[in-house]
Amino acid sequence: MAESDPQIGGGLARCDNGISWQDLMAQDSRPAPAILTEESYQYRGSEPLDAARYTSEDFAKLEREKMWPHVWQFAAREEDIPEPGDYIVFENVGRSWLISRQDDGSVKAMHNVCLHRGRKLRTEDGAADKFVCPFHGFAWNKDGSFDGMPCSWDFKHLQKDKMGLPEAEVGRWGGYIFLREEKGGPSLEEFLAPIPEFFKRWRHEECTTVIYVAKEVPANWKVTAEAFMEAWHTVVTHPQLLPFTGDANSAYWTWGDNVNVNLVPFGIMSPHIDGEGRSQQWIVDEFVKYNGRSADNYESSGDPFAVTVPEGMTAREALGAAMRKGYTEQTGYDHDHATDAELLDGLVYNVFPNFAPWGGFMPNIVYRWRPGATPDTCLMEVRILARVKKGEPIPRAVPMKLLTADQKWTDAPELGVLGDVFEQDMENLPYVQRGLHASKTGQVNLGDYQEIRIRQFHQTLDKYLNGELGAKP
Numbered sequence: 001m002a003e004s005d006p007q008i009g010g011g012l013a014r015c016d017n018g019i020s021w022q023d024l025m026a027q028d029s030r031p032a033p034a035i036l037t038e039e040s041y042q043y044r045g046s047e048p049l050d051a052a053r054y055t056s057e058d059f060a061k062l063e064r065e066k067m068w069p070h071v072w073q074f075a076a077r078e079e080d081i082p083e084p085g086d087y088i089v090f091e092n093v094g095r096s097w098l099i100s101r102q103d104d105g106s107v108k109a110m111h112n113v114c115l116h117r118g119r120k121l122r123t124e125d126g127a128a129d130k131f132v133c134p135f136h137g138f139a140w141n142k143d144g145s146f147d148g149m150p151c152s153w154d155f156k157h158l159q160k161d162k163m164g165l166p167e168a169e170v171g172r173w174g175g176y177i178f179l180r181e182e183k184g185g186p187s188l189e190e191f192l193a194p195i196p197e198f199f200k201r202w203r204h205e206e207c208t209t210v211i212y213v214a215k216e217v218p219a220n221w222k223v224t225a226e227a228f229m230e231a232w233h234t235v236v237t238h239p240q241l242l243p244f245t246g247d248a249n250s251a252y253w254t255w256g257d258n259v260n261v262n263l264v265p266f267g268i269m270s271p272h273i274d275g276e277g278r279s280q281q282w283i284v285d286e287f288v289k290y291n292g293r294s295a296d297n298y299e300s301s302g303d304p305f306a307v308t309v310p311e312g313m314t315a316r317e318a319l320g321a322a323m324r325k326g327y328t329e330q331t332g333y334d335h336d337h338a339t340d341a342e343l344l345d346g347l348v349y350n351v352f353p354n355f356a357p358w359g360g361f362m363p364n365i366v367y368r369w370r371p372g373a374t375p376d377t378c379l380m381e382v383r384i385l386a387r388v389k390k391g392e393p394i395p396r397a398v399p400m401k402l403l404t405a406d407q408k409w410t411d412a413p414e415l416g417v418l419g420d421v422f423e424q425d426m427e428n429l430p431y432v433q434r435g436l437h438a439s440k441t442g443q444v445n446l447g448d449y450q451e452i453r454i455r456q457f458h459q460t461l462d463k464y465l466n467g468e469l470g471a472k473p
Contacts, residue, residue: 018271021251021263029317030339035198036263036347040253044455048443051436053458054220060375062465067353068093069181070470072191074355074368075099075109076177077383079208079397080125085142088125090179092370096120097168098131099177100142107172109179110144110165125399131165140165175205175385176357182471192351194255201342202359204385209397210363211384213412216405219429221371221378222457223436225354227425228367229453231264231346235272237424242270243278243286244315252452257352257460257469260453261359264346267316281308283315291417316340327361332390335361350453352460361387365418376433382415382422 022039025032053059075090076099087100089112096112098121112121114133121131121140130147132139139147146163149155168179171188173196178188189196217224227233234247241247246265254260269275269283284307309318320340327343328335335343338361347359356367366383381400388394401412409415409422436444446455463469 018249021249021265024249024265025341028339028341029320030337032339032341033201036339036341040255041452043448044452044459046448048445049458051439051442051444054223054436055375057375060371064093066470067461067464070185070464071353072171072178072180072188074176075179077209077397078175078177079394082396085127085129087128089122095181097179098122102143107170107177108143109168109170114138115163174199175207191258195259195349195351199359202361204357204364207364207385207387208394209383210386211414212398212400213403213415214379214381214400215403215409216372217378217380217426217429218376219378219433220375221354221369223432224378224380224429225369226454227429228356229262229350230450231262232450235270237428238421240290242273244283245270248272252449254452254456257463260350260456262348262453264348266344266346267319280315284309284318287319316344319344323362331387352457
C-alpha cells in the first residue's frame with residue numbers, strides 16, 4: 001500500500017470552500033468522543049479499476065468461490081426470530097440457509113436442502129420444531145439433527161448420525177446474526193473491528209426493526225453498494241438536500257480490510273451553494289420542509305424537528321438540542337451526553353462485503369446488498385432500526401416488504417423521504433451498469449479521498465480472489 005499523501009491526509013479540509021469534519025466536531029455543543037474525531041485515512045493509490053469487475057460472469061464466479069464462503073455475512077436480526085422454533089430463510093449467491101432459534105436461545109444456520117433428492121425444505125420464514133421435506137417426508141429437527149424418513153427399510157445404507165444438515169458458523173453481535181459458510185479465520189468481533197467498540201454508545205442491541213423494504217435493482221451489487229459509499233454525488237443527484245447537507249464537508253475513514261465510514265454532516269449548507277444572505281433559521285426551515293414537518297404545530301405536537309434558532313446558535317446546535325430532547329422523551333434514555341453529530345448526521349459505516357449500519361442515536365438505517373442471478377442485478381435491502389423504550393421488551397421485527405422490479409421505492413410509503421432519495425439513485429444505477437458494459441476504455445476512475453471506501457473495498461476483494469484472505473492451500 002502506498003504511503004499517505006500529505007496533500008490528502010492530516011485532517012485538513014478537503015473541499016477548497018468548506019470546513020473539515022474535525023472543525024465541526026470542535027464546534028459541537030457536546031464533547032465529541034474519539035471515535036468521531038480521530039481520523040483514520042491512508043492513501044491507497046490512484047489506479048483505475050477494471051470495468052469487468054462489475055459485468056463479468058467469470059468475475060462473479062470467482063466471488064462466489066473465493067470470497068463469499070469465507071466472510072461473515074449479515075443474515076438476520078435477533079428480533080426476526082425471537083422465540084424457539086422461529087426461523088428465517090436466508091439466501092445468497094446460490095446458497096439457502098435456515099437460521100433457526102434453539103430452545104436455549106442460541107441460533108443455528110443450516111443448509112436449507114433435503115439430503116434425499118435436494119428439494120428446499122422451506123421457502124418462507126416461519127416457526128417449526130421439525131423441517132419436513134414436502135417431497136418425500138425426510139425430516140430434520142430444528143437443530144439440524146436427522147429425525148427420520150418414510151420407508152426407512154429402503155435406506156439401510158444411510159446412517160442417521162451422518163444425516164445432519166450441514167451447518168455454517170454463527171456469530172452474534174449488537175442484535176445482528178451473522179454466518180460464515182466455511183469455518184476458520186477471524187472471529188466475528190475481529191472481522192468487525194473497530195465497530196463493536198464504536199457502537200457501544202449507540203446500542204443496536206436495544207433496537208428493533210420497524211421498517212424493512214427490499215427491491216431488485218438492475219445493476220451489479222457492487223455498483224449499487226458503492227452508490228452509498230460516498231456523499232459527493234449529492235450535488236448532482238440529490239440537489240434538494242444541499243441547503244442542509246455538508247456533502248463536501250464529509251469525512252471518509254477506513255480501518256484495516258473490512259471497515260470504513262462516511263461521516264456526513266447535516267444542519268449546514270453545502271459548500272456547493274451560495275449561502276450569501278442565508279440565515280441559520282433558513283437552514284433549519286429547509287430541513288424541516290424537506291422532512292415534511294411544520295414548525296407551526298410544535299407546541300401542540302411536540303415535533304422535535306420544528307425548531308426556532310435562538311440568537312447566537314447555529315442550525316446544527318438548534319436541531320441537535322431539539323432531537324436530544326425528543327429522543328430522550330421517546331426512549332426514556334438520557335441523551336444529554338449525545339453530540340449534535342450523533343443526533344443529526346449520517347454516520348454511515350460499511351463492513352465488507354455488503355453490510356452497512358448507520359451509527360448515532362436517531363433511528364438507524366441498515367443496508368444490505370445481495371448479488372442477483374446475473375452480474376447485472378442485485379437485491380438491495382433497507383432496514384430502519386428504532387430504539388425500544390427503556391424497560392420495555394423488544395418486539396418482533398416487521399416482515400420484509402419486497403418490491404417488484406417494476407415498482408419504485410416510493411411504493412413503500414413507510415420509507416418517507418428516503419423513498420424519493422433512493423429513486424434518484426435508481427435513475428443512475430441502471431445506466432451505470434449499461435455504461436460499464438459499453439465502456440471503450442474498460443476502466444473506472446476513483447477520487448483519492450471521497451471514494452477511498454470504494455478503493456478499500458476492491459483491495460479487500462482482491463485479497464480474497466488472490467488467496468491472501470479466505471481459503472488456504
